[in-house]
Amino acid sequence: MILRKLKNYLFLCLMTLSGVAVLIPLILIITYVIKMGASSLNWQFLTHLPKPVGESGGGMFHAILGTLYLVSLGGFMAIPLGVVLGTYLSELGKGWMATFLRHAIDLFTGIPSIVIGIFAYVLVVVPLKQFSALSGGVALGIIILPVVTRTTEEILKLVSNTTREAGLALGLNRTQVIWHILIKGNRAGIFTGVVLAISRAAGETAPLLFTAFGNSYFSYGLMQPMASLPAQIYTYATSPFEEWQRQAWAGSFVLILLVLGLNLSTRFFMRQKS
Amino acid sequence: MNILQVKNLNAWFGDHHVIKNISLDYMTNTISAIIGPSGCGKSTFIRCLNRIHEEVPSAKATGEVIMQGKNIYDADVVSIRKNIGMVFQKPTPFPAMSILDNVLIGVRLQEKLKKARLMDIAENCLQKAALWDEVKDKLNKPGTSLSGGQQQRLCIARSLALNPPILLMDEPTSALDPIATAKIEELMDNLKKEFTVIIVTHNMQQAARIADFTSFFVLGDLIEHGPSTEIFTNPKNKKTEDYIMGKFG
Numbered sequence A: 001m002i003l004r005k006l007k008n009y010l011f012l013c014l015m016t017l018s019g020v021a022v023l024i025p026l027i028l029i030i031t032y033v034i035k036m037g038a039s040s041l042n043w044q045f046l047t048h049l050p051k052p053v054g055e056s057g058g059g060m061f062h063a064i065l066g067t068l069y070l071v072s073l074g075g076f077m078a079i080p081l082g083v084v085l086g087t088y089l090s091e092l093g094k095g096w097m098a099t100f101l102r103h104a105i106d107l108f109t110g111i112p113s114i115v116i117g118i119f120a121y122v123l124v125v126v127p128l129k130q131f132s133a134l135s136g137g138v139a140l141g142i143i144i145l146p147v148v149t150r151t152t153e154e155i156l157k158l159v160s161n162t163t164r165e166a167g168l169a170l171g172l173n174r175t176q177v178i179w180h181i182l183i184k185g186n187r188a189g190i191f192t193g194v195v196l197a198i199s200r201a202a203g204e205t206a207p208l209l210f211t212a213f214g215n216s217y218f219s220y221g222l223m224q225p226m227a228s229l230p231a232q233i234y235t236y237a238t239s240p241f242e243e244w245q246r247q248a249w250a251g252s253f254v255l256i257l258l259v260l261g262l263n264l265s266t267r268f269f270m271r272q273k274s
Numbered sequence B: 001m002n003i004l005q006v007k008n009l010n011a012w013f014g015d016h017h018v019i020k021n022i023s024l025d026y027m028t029n030t031i032s033a034i035i036g037p038s039g040c041g042k043s044t045f046i047r048c049l050n051r052i053h054e055e056v057p058s059a060k061a062t063g064e065v066i067m068q069g070k071n072i073y074d075a076d077v078v079s080i081r082k083n084i085g086m087v088f089q090k091p092t093p094f095p096a097m098s099i100l101d102n103v104l105i106g107v108r109l110q111e112k113l114k115k116a117r118l119m120d121i122a123e124n125c126l127q128k129a130a131l132w133d134e135v136k137d138k139l140n141k142p143g144t145s146l147s148g149g150q151q152q153r154l155c156i157a158r159s160l161a162l163n164p165p166i167l168l169m170d171e172p173t174s175a176l177d178p179i180a181t182a183k184i185e186e187l188m189d190n191l192k193k194e195f196t197v198i199i200v201t202h203n204m205q206q207a208a209r210i211a212d213f214t215s216f217f218v219l220g221d222l223i224e225h226g227p228s229t230e231i232f233t234n235p236k237n238k239k240t241e242d243y244i245m246g247k248f249g
Ligand SMILES: Nc1ncnc2c1ncn2[C@@H]1O[C@H](COP(=O)(O)OP(=O)(O)OP(=O)(O)O)[C@@H](O)[C@H]1O
Pocket: B013, B016, B018, B036, B037, B038, B039, B040, B041, B042, B043, B044, B045, B056
């Protein structure tokens, strides 16, 4: 009896400790970024283009827009495809095609993002002979795709077979069951996977270095190089100029805010719905 | 009048012969029960009657099921299922779907109707399933927020929405408490006026209470079929008698 209680107590302590161990670095990083970033964050930073070295002021307006642009581009390409592939794997996925696809998706999840950058470079930049927003979008899309596919597959696999049969028994065809019952019924879960994937893609630097490349201005052109927050932060943080280093902190702060904001707002939105 | 005639029905899972050459007739506006020991093929049998059986990989069925003069195995499977509703053992409200949408999903996907007409259908079906009074103020709440017994009645309402002449039920009350069970038995008696009901049950008192006819299955064979009063008071087959007396099963 006493031994059981003791074990219980020990285990509880252990779990609390590991929880704290995970939380401490997270909180440290975030507070540090806030501390360093918030002081350099101002209206000009959010709305202006960079100034040449030596001049003070200027901002990362183009990089903020660029990140939103690139992530949306990647999302538009990868999210529908990911949901379709995940649904295919869960609902029809038998035979060698599905096995192959499943392994390919697993492989993609594990590939370092810099390799994905090279892949997009070879796939898009080389044939088109220029760095472009398109190639950056493709690179981010390749990062988003496996996460969305996997989440969709896992979530649909949790649905009991009786639910599918209940749909079929109402005279719905397979497509209707998949769309109206499985996908719509699990939209919250699928959406969580989407947000996760987008948050990850938004913070990637490596795959953008030789695809979207970077730009000191903002252009809407698909075929133009495009700036992004992570790439801009990378350039500024490794520069010798103090003003740029401060802006790199401010950029990190904005990036964290973007990802955090996305996470929180979807959570809020999902809770409202259910 | 016979609404459904089963002729020489056989069913398999792979090589496993589960339903063995069963022939049976069902009369309009009756409730018929299927009883028998676990694993004897009751579920498989009624799943052959709306062709859900064939959705299982490796499952196969042969024979004829004639509904209003037409073999359902020669007809379009989707239209068959609109005419033969099914309620499962576990309540199956669709995830993240409101009570109202649960009831109407079949109708909505079949034809475009005016909103008022849809509301009529929903109210009507929920009334028939004896659920209307309990949910009329929260039709937009998710179906999964109801209790188990309410969910099962929601599933009944959902099947009724397409107005199928035949309703199949596979142990619809086995996951419910006695009060919820009594509610469903009571509503079934009303359903009989409009529908023909075929129900699988493990509960012999239930079969005796609500069913006009009862069939007794053992290991995929139909041992005996007849009016419930006869099956339960004066069975012709020794096996039936033993089963009803609780001697095996
Ligand atoms: N999906 C399946 N795949 C393979 N065999 C199955 C499957 N479902 C059922 N069977 C087999 O078919 C036989 C009949 O099963 P069935 O579910 O029809 O029995 P039942 O009479 O409904 O039993 P219970 O009263 O326990 O519900 C059993 O031997 C069972 O093992």
